[in-house]
Amino acid sequence: MVKAKESIAVIGAGSWGTALAMVLADNQHEVRLWGHNPKQIEEINQHHTNEKYLPGIELPKGIKGYSSIKEALFGIEMIILAVPTKAYREVLGQIEAAHDKPLTVVHVSKGIEPDSLLRISEMIEEVSSPDWLKDIVVLSGPSHAEEVSLRHPTTVAVSSKNMKAAEKAQDLFINNNFRVYTNPDLIGVEIGGALKNIIALASGITDGLGYGDNAKAALMTRGLAEISRLGVAMGANPLTFSGLAGIGDLIVTCTSVHSRNWRAGNMLGKGKKLDEVLESMGMVVEGVRTTKAAYQLARKYEVNMPITEALYHVLFNGKEVKSAVDLLMNRSKTNEMEELYNILDNRQ
Numbered sequence: 001m002v003k004a005k006e007s008i009a010v011i012g013a014g015s016w017g018t019a020l021a022m023v024l025a026d027n028q029h030e031v032r033l034w035g036h037n038p039k040q041i042e043e044i045n046q047h048h049t050n051e052k053y054l055p056g057i058e059l060p061k062g063i064k065g066y067s068s069i070k071e072a073l074f075g076i077e078m079i080i081l082a083v084p085t086k087a088y089r090e091v092l093g094q095i096e097a098a099h100d101k102p103l104t105v106v107h108v109s110k111g112i113e114p115d116s117l118l119r120i121s122e123m124i125e126e127v128s129s130p131d132w133l134k135d136i137v138v139l140s141g142p143s144h145a146e147e148v149s150l151r152h153p154t155t156v157a158v159s160s161k162n163m164k165a166a167e168k169a170q171d172l173f174i175n176n177n178f179r180v181y182t183n184p185d186l187i188g189v190e191i192g193g194a195l196k197n198i199i200a201l202a203s204g205i206t207d208g209l210g211y212g213d214n215a216k217a218a219l220m221t222r223g224l225a226e227i228s229r230l231g232v233a234m235g236a237n238p239l240t241f242s243g244l245a246g247i248g249d250l251i252v253t254c255t256s257v258h259s260r261n262w263r264a265g266n267m268l269g270k271g272k273k274l275d276e277v278l279e280s281m282g283m284v285v286e287g288v289r290t291t292k293a294a295y296q297l298a299r300k301y302e303v304n305m306p307i308t309e310a311l312y313h314v315l316f317n318g319k320e321v322k323s324a325v326d327l328l329m330n331r332s333k334t335n336e337m338e339e340l341y342n343i344l345d346n347r348q
């Protein structure tokens with residue numbers, strides 16, 4: 001596909017930022033990859049590798065690493081924001097101080113901020129001045145960086161309050177290996193991407209306990225039910241959860257050994273403590289903070305989220321993983337769909 005060449009800054013040189021920088025470079029854009037670790041940026045520029053995050057992958061020469069955010073943003077009108085949710089406020093402050101032109105922000109992160117309970121696009125809006133922020137786009141879907149960097153077929157969805165901006169992002173990223181769909185449901189796309197990490201952690205736990213495939217299918221299905229309930233209560237379109245940012249991402253994260261959330265859960269299921277698990281990962285496990293945020297959101301919106309609640313007690317209150325599963329299995333009997341129907345009825 002022939003495309004207009006653009007200059008784009010990717011903010012965050014971890015696994016996802018680097019893999020997406022590769023997609024953009026493959027599409028012949030000028031790609032500036034900013035990271036806060038100068039040694040890593042030197043490696044990217046001298047050796048065209050980012051071994052810690054994408055071992056064994058050769059990066060296209062079109063990716064240039066930057067350790068100065070001011071230089072990375074000079075003349076730039078579109079940025080890809082690929083840092084952990086926890087780092088957003090700090091990094092947005094740096095962007096505000098360093099920007100040259102008004103920016104469209106494509107965020108590719110999957111989280112919700114605990115306590116403020118803001119989705120990432122809401123957090124960006126809250127922190128950023130309209131003087132420099134043009135549009136916010138989210139890109140989400142079943143997409144492990146490891147496979148994107150191997151140019152294996154991958155599909156994602158983009159959404160925005162301004163669908164023209166989402167279509168622009170679609171055009172920048174789409175190629176023969178990386179298919180990008182638009183979806184106008186910004187809330188659903190962000191909620192699906194963030195909340196599937198909770199269920200991936202729980203799936204890792206049941207795999208770690210050796211409970212097998214029935215248990216995992218149950219978690220994924222009932223996990224999607226509670227993601228849908230909360231999402232719909234927050235204003236999402238229920239159909240989004242049967243799309244790429246819903247079931248698509250849930251499947252890949254609950255079943256792939258690439259998933260950081262699944263791997264962390266797996267170690268918990270095998271008896272490791274949360275602190276040692278997080279220390280050994282060396283990469284962000286978004287589901288831990290998102291579990292806290294979703295636990296708080298469930299209370300705010302009065303939505304029943306038993307898996308999230310059980311995981312919350314495992315992660316933050318020292319509950320034994322086995323007894324959390326027992327508790328889930330011994331809840332009072334219920335109707336599979338009734339709660340979602342009630343939420344939908346109440347919305348009308």
Ligand SMILES: NC(=O)C1=CN([C@@H]2O[C@H](COP(=O)(O)OP(=O)(O)OC[C@H]3O[C@@H](n4cnc5c(N)ncnc54)[C@H](O)[C@@H]3O)[C@@H](O)[C@H]2O)C=CC1
Nearest residue numbers: 013014015016017036082083084087109110144145283284
């Ligand atoms: N890795 C993947 O396959 C995918 C990840 N995501 C999402 O992308 C986001 C980033 O994840 P990953 O790239 O996997 O994480 P990662 O742990 O591989 O990389 C995070 C990067 O952010 C940097 N960083 C952390 N705090 C920072 C700060 N305060 N200032 C500047 N840089 C900072 C780290 O040094 C690192 O380079 C997460 O929200 C994740 O859920 C989404 C889709 C796929």
Ligand SMILES: O=C(CO)COP(=O)(O)O
Nearest residue numbers: 141142143144259260261
């Ligand atoms: O969001 C992802 C794949 O779509 C990545 O998930 P993990 O952060 O669990 O690796």
